[in-house]
Amino acid sequence: MTPSQALQKYFGYSAFRHQQEAIINNILDKRDVLTLMPTGGGKSLCYQLPAVLLDGLTLVISPLIALMKDQVDALNVNGIPAAFLNSSQSPNEQTEIGIKLKNNHIKLLYLAPERLFGKDARLMDFLKKLPVSLIAIDEAHCISHWGHDFRPEYLALSGLKEEFPKVPVIALTATADKLTKKDILEKLNLKNPEVFVSSFNRENITYKVAAKRNSFNQLLAFLEGHKDDSGIVYCLSRKSTEKLAEDLKTAGYRAEAYHAGLDYTVKARTQEAFLRDEVRIIVATIAFGMGINKSNVRYVVHMDLPKNIEGYYQETGRAGRDGLPSDALLLFAPGDGMKLKQFAMVEDNPEQSRIMLKKLDDMVKYCQLHSCRRQYLLNYFDEAFPPNCGACDVCLTEFKTFDATLIAQKALSAVARLRERFGSAYIIDFLRGSKSEKIWQEHKQLKTYGIGNDISKPEWQRYLSELMRQGYLEATNDMYPVLKLTTKSEAVLKGMQKVELPEIEKVEEQQRHQVLPFEAPLLNDLRSLRSNIAHHENVPPYIILSDLGLQEMATYLPLSLDELRLISGFGDVKLARYGREFLEPVKTYASKNGLASRMQQKSSKRERKTNGERSSVPRSSDTARESFTMYRSGKSVAEIAESRGLAAATIEGHLSFYIYKGEMEVTELVTPDKIQPIKDAVESYGAEKLSPLKEVLGNDFSYGEIKAVVAWVRKNGEL
Ligand code: ADP
Ligand code: ZN
Numbered sequence: 237m238t239p240s241q242a243l244q245k246y247f248g249y250s251a252f253r254h255q256q257e258a259i260i261n262n263i264l265d266k267r268d269v270l271t272l273m274p275t276g277g278g279k280s281l282c283y284q285l286p287a288v289l290l291d292g293l294t295l296v297i298s299p300l301i302a303l304m305k306d307q308v309d310a311l312n313v314n315g316i317p318a319a320f321l322n323s324s325q326s327p328n329e330q331t332e333i334g335i336k337l338k339n340n341h342i343k344l345l346y347l348a349p350e351r352l353f354g355k356d357a358r359l360m361d362f363l364k365k366l367p368v369s370l371i372a373i374d375e376a377h378c379i380s381h382w383g384h385d386f387r388p389e390y391l392a393l394s395g396l397k398e399e400f401p402k403v404p405v406i407a408l409t410a411t412a413d414k415l416t417k418k419d420i421l422e423k424l425n426l427k428n429p430e431v432f433v434s435s436f437n438r439e440n441i442t443y444k445v446a447a448k449r450n451s452f453n454q455l456l457a458f459l460e461g462h463k464d465d466s467g468i469v470y471c472l473s474r475k476s477t478e479k480l481a482e483d484l485k486t487a488g489y490r491a492e493a494y495h496a497g498l499d500y501t502v503k504a505r506t507q508e509a510f511l512r513d514e515v516r517i518i519v520a521t522i523a524f525g526m527g528i529n530k531s532n533v534r535y536v537v538h539m540d541l542p543k544n545i546e547g548y549y550q551e552t553g554r555a556g557r558d559g560l561p562s563d564a565l566l567l568f569a570p571g572d573g574m575k576l577k578q579f580a581m582v583e584d585n586p587e588q589s590r591i592m593l594k595k596l597d598d599m600v601k602y603c604q605l606h607s608c609r610r611q612y613l614l615n616y617f618d619e620a621f622p623p624n625c626g627a628c629d630v631c632l633t634e635f636k637t638f639d640a641t642l643i644a645q646k647a648l649s650a651v652a653r654l655r656e657r658f659g660s661a662y663i664i665d666f667l668r669g670s671k672s673e674k675i676w677q678e679h680k681q682l683k684t685y686g687i688g689n690d691i692s693k694p695e696w697q698r699y700l701s702e703l704m705r706q707g708y709l710e711a712t713n714d715m716y717p718v719l720k721l722t723t724k725s726e727a728v729l730k731g732m733q734k735v736e737l738p739e740i741e742k743v744e745e746q747q748r749h750q751v752l753p754f755e756a757p758l759l760n761d762l763r764s765l766r767s768n769i770a771h772h773e774n775v776p777p778y779i780i781l782s783d784l785g786l787q788e789m790a791t792y793l794p795l796s797l798d799e800l801r802l803i804s805g806f807g808d809v810k811l812a813r814y815g816r817e818f819l820e821p822v823k824t825y826a827s828k829n830g831l832a833s834r835m836q837q838k839s840s841k842r843e844r845k846t847n848g849e850r851s852s853v854p855r856s857s858d859t860a861r862e863s864f865t866m867y868r869s870g871k872s873v874a875e876i877a878e879s880r881g882l883a884a885a886t887i888e889g890h891l892s893f894y895i896y897k898g899e900m901e902v903t904e905l906v907t908p909d910k911i912q913p914i915k916d917a918v919e920s921y922g923a924e925k926l927s928p929l930k931e932v933l934g935n936d937f938s939y940g941e942i943k944a945v946v947a948w949v950r951k952n953g954e955l
Contacts, residue, residue, distance in 0.1 A: 239264075239285060246288055246314055248785075248807035253278045254434040259406070260286055263370060268429040269406040270376070270421060274436045275550065276531075276557035279408045280307060283372035287344045288316055292367035293337065296346045298374040299387055302507065304346040306529045309775040311344060315809025320346035321359075337366060353392035360399060368403050371396060373424065376407035380419035397425045410553070413546075413617075436549075436617050440556045441564050443609040444629040445602070448569035449694060451539055452483060458537065458565055459489065459517075465534035466510065469519045470551055472540035480539070481519040491517035494524040511776040513767065525551060530776070531558040532783040537565045541572035543580065544595035545602060545616050558782045568603040605630060606926065622896045623923075623950055624889060624943075626860045631889070637930075640737035641728065643699055644708060646688050648725050651709065653684045656720045660711075663719060664688075664696040702737050706931065738927060755831075759790035761821040769814060780814065781805050788838070789818065793826050795833045802835060863890035864900075873905070873940070888940025892947035902948035906941045913937070914945040923949070 239260050243249050252260075254277055262269050263286045273279050287294035298304050304320040311318035319333045319342050336342050352360060379390040396405065407420055407429075421429060446454060455469065469484075471477045474495040484491035492506045492515045509515040511530055518524055522542075536555045542548040548566070556562030573596065580592040598616065605612055609628035614621040624631050650667050651658075658666075665675055669686025679685060688696065700719070703709045707724050711717035727733035763777075763786060770777040785805035794800040797815050806815065826832070866876045873891070877884040894900040902911065914937060917929050923946045926939060933942065 237289065239289065242285055242288055243281075244807065246285070246316060246807045246809070247281065248314075248801075248803075248805045248810060253281075255432045256282055256285075259432050262430045263404055263406055264289065266404045268404055268426040270417070270426065270429050270431045271406060271408045271434075272417065272432065273408070273410060273434040274438055275410045275553035276438065276559075277410070277434055279374070279410070282408065283370060283406050284311065284316070284344065286370055287372075290369040292369035293340075293342065294344045294370040294372060295352075295363065295368055296344055296372045296374060297349050297352065297393065298346055299348060299378050299390070300375075301348070303374075303529060304348075306511075306776070306779070308344075308346060310779045313773070313775065313779055313810065313813075314807055315813075316344070317342050318344040318346070321351060322348060334362070337362075340367070348389070349387075349393055350389040353389075353395060364399065368400060371400060371403050371405045373405065373407045375409060376420045376424070377409040377411035377416050379423045380416045391423065394423050394425055397427070410550070435614075436619055437610065437614055437621065438553060438556065439625075439627065440559055441552060441562050442627045442629075442632075443552070443564050443566075443613070445566045445568050445605075445609070446629075447694075448539075448567040448572070451567050452480070454567060455480075455484075455537060455539070456487060458535075458563075459484075462535055462563075464516075466513060466516050466530065466532055467518075467535040467537065468525065468533060468551075468554060469517060469537045469539060470522060470524075470542075471519060472521070474521055476539070477519045477521055481517075484517060484519065489517055490515050491519055494518050494520040496521065496523040511778075512770065513777050522547060522551065525554050528554060529557070530554075531778045532560075533557070533562070534560070535563040535565065537567070539567055541566070541568060541576055541603070542599060543576060543592075544599055545613065546595075548599065548602075549613060549617075558778070558784050560784055560787070566603065570600075573600040573603075607923070622893060623947060624860070624893045624896070626890070626893070637736040638739045639734060640699065641731075641733075641735045643688075643691070643737065644703060644728050644735035645731075646684070647696075647700060647703060648708065648721060648729050650684045650688070651719050651721055652725075652729070653682050654679065657718060659716055659718055660697065660700050664693055664700070667691075667696060668693065699737055703735075705927075706735070708735065754787055754790035755793070755825065755829075756790075758793075758821065758825040759786060761825065762786045762789055762818065765817065765821060769817065781810070781818075789822055792834045792838045793822055793831060794835055795819070795823055795826060799833060799835045802838060860890035860893050863887050864894050867891060867900075885939045885943075888938070889943050892940075892943040895944055896947040896951045898951060902944055905944040910937060910941060911945055911948075914942055915949060917942075918946060918949055 237245070239257060240252075243252065254273055255271075256278055259269055259271055259282045263283070271279060271282055283294060283296065296307075298307075301320075301322050301324060304322065308318045308320050317336075319336065321330060321333060333342070333345075337345065352363075373393060375385070378385055378387040379393060380386060405424065405426060407424055407426065409416070409420065417431075421431075448454070469480065469491075471480060474497050477493040477495050481491045481493035492509070494503060494506050498506075506515060506518065507524075507528070510518050511528075533555045536552045538548070538551070542551065552564035555564060576596055577593065580589065580596045582588040582592060602609065602612055608621075608623050608625050608631050610625040611621045611623055626632070646667060647663070650663050654663065654666065662674070665672060666679060666685060667688030668691070669689045691699070700709065704711060704719075707722055708728055709725065710720050710722050712720065724733070728735055766777045766780050766786065770780045773780065782805050785803055788803045789800075792799075792803070794803055797811060797819070800806055800815050800819060801811055863876055863880070866879070867873070867887075871879070873884050873887050876887045880887070888905060891900060891905060895902050895905070906914070913933060914929070917932050921928050921932065923929070926942055926946075929942050930937065930939060
């Protein structure tokens with residue numbers, strides 16, 4: 237059987253992801269391998285599939301009991317005999333597993349390192365007599381002091397090669413930094429290992445950062461769009477996790493808190509309930525997550541600023557392991573950065589403190605970006621990425637400006653009337669005609685009092701900071717900054733200078749989350765069927781079938797076992813065990829509603845190939861590709877904008893991506909006489925933010941033209 241055939245037969249997938257195939261071939265050739273792949277990338281398959289193909293036993297070293305159980309359940313459901321040995325089992329259970337091992341009835345055995353190299357050498361002696369054909373070391377970064385999760389018991393694994401000199405070893409980790417990688421290779425004594433580094437891009441995750449205002453209400457608004465989804469909400473302190481979990485329960489959500497201070501049994505119960513979809517939201521400190529394999533986590537929210545990008549990326553990476561669109565939302569208040577500074581200082585260790593502060597600073601920068609967040613994240617991990625991912629809030633936000641002269645006049649005259657003696661909060665309250673006692677009685681008599689009550693507080697905040705940025709106002713450098721007029725203010729007040737402010741408009745969400753038009757009632761039926769089966773089999777629902785599998789069924793309506801085989805996740809065993817049961821509701825639904833199978837619309841079950849590896853060109857988002865295809869078919873930007881209901885600047889942004897990729901000439905979007913001035917501006921001001929460029933270039937240049945030239949300059953490596 238070839239690896240591809242085994243992939244379909246045992247796992248029900250029709251295409252390999254990342255470098256899975258190459259990795260597997262190396263193992264089958266008996267070579268040592270180190271695999272670096274992001275969380276959710278599909279590492280387990282890299283040793284599980286060879287384990288099935290090779291004669292004999294595969295040993296899997298894994299640090300966490302919870303993780304072992306999950307994996308073993310998933311393998312067994314797919315008809316692959318697997319087991320684990322750990323301290324939670326009774327002697328009887330262990331003896332039983334021993335017998336099965338002797339009889340060659342087990343393909344994969346999961347073990348913690350301390351089991352293998354513990355005081356009791358009997359297990360090692362026993363295993364050495366078995367036909368071991370492969371050893372996999374999961375979470376291999378645990379062997380390194382440089383990793384974020386050093387486990388001393390992993391150090392014993394350096395003895396593996398002596399104990400099993402002929403057996404190939406595959407080490408796997410989602411930690412990519414160079415030091416850790418070097419450490420793993422050295423400590424494990426791998427022989428001429430082949431190293432595979434996958435792209436760390438998680439293309440199904442949309443990254444968003446929002447200014448933190450009323451965080452609980454912001455969270456509720458976000459959850460509106462995720463009513464039936466599972467998610468993790470991270471908070472900084474234990475106390476706040478408990479408070480927030482309570483508040484969410486009051487608001488009708490099935491939420492539980494999780495932090496290191498809780499009782500072991502409480503934690504285990506909460507985790508189990510989350511895996512089984514009984515609890516939907518885990519409100520946790522960063523203590524939660526390692527070893528959580530749950531594939532259908534649809535979102536990760538950070539209520540507070542993470543301490544560094546590494547942690548943030550790992551935490552957000554827990555969303556969307558099944559490859560379906562997922563969200564990462566971070567609520568950012570600049571004050572949070574200041575707060576964390578104290579924690580970043582390591583006592584008596586200025587060098588370490590410096591590193592931690594730098595990491596924190598990089599995290600704050602991420603929150604304040606005006607350029608693609610994904611690009612920033614991947615660059616942070618030394619991976620190149622084009623400037624427009626189409627799936628972060630910056631790329632999904634389109635900046636249009638509008639004539640805001642009147643608004644500016646109101647703001648500036650308020651500042652003038654208040655004699656340039658107040659800060660922005662007071663000015664906004666004054667503009668909005670607040671009845672608060674805080675507003676001086678004499679100010680309430682002024683003509684300007686209340687002239688801005690048609691504009692909300694947050695909007696005023698945005699406008700004021702934009703007016704400052706454009707130099708129409710300035711803030712003093714005090715503890716409580718006071719707003720002052722500038723030399724540019726007068727012209728505005730006299731009506732001699734127009735002011736443009738950016739209008740921020742979110743591009744329709746659906747653009748990114750182009751979820752297939754599935755039959756919602758059927759999906760519900762399928763979900764409860766899955767829960768029943770899972771309950772009966774005593775495993776978490778996602779182990780029976782992924783959310784993706786359910787969604788495909790509710791979309792394409794497979795009506796026979798042959799059709800069901802084309803749905804993601806149905807290998808031979810799953811098909812035989814649960815196929816008929818899953819077909820039942822689909823058939824009933826289809827006949828009740830007079831629907832036929834739509835399987836022919838599903839070209840193949842080949843999953844959308846995950847973003848290529850480092851060397852290859854990254855994929856554009858679907859929405860950008862659509863604009864590009866229309867453009868190539870001869871439509872103008874204006875026509876595409878019209879027919880897609882998007883702004884022209886958005887379309888130009890999409891096309892810029894193709895300029896970056898070299899599939900389009902910059903001159904197709906920008907007339908030659910405009911290219912040089914834009915290039916000059918980019919050289920002087922950088923391309924971090926577009927709005928300052930727009931400002932210096934003036935109204936003759938559109939955002940789209942600027943984006944296009946920036947993409948072109950980047951492509952030429954001049955930036
Ligand atoms: P990692 O250990 O790298 O975090 P997993 O091994 O848990 O990731 O894989 C994540 C999910 O992707 C699992 O649900 C797994 O079954 C699925 N998966 C792995 N490889 C493929 C593939 N080639 N096609 C479809 N799904 C896959
Ligand atoms: Zn982006």
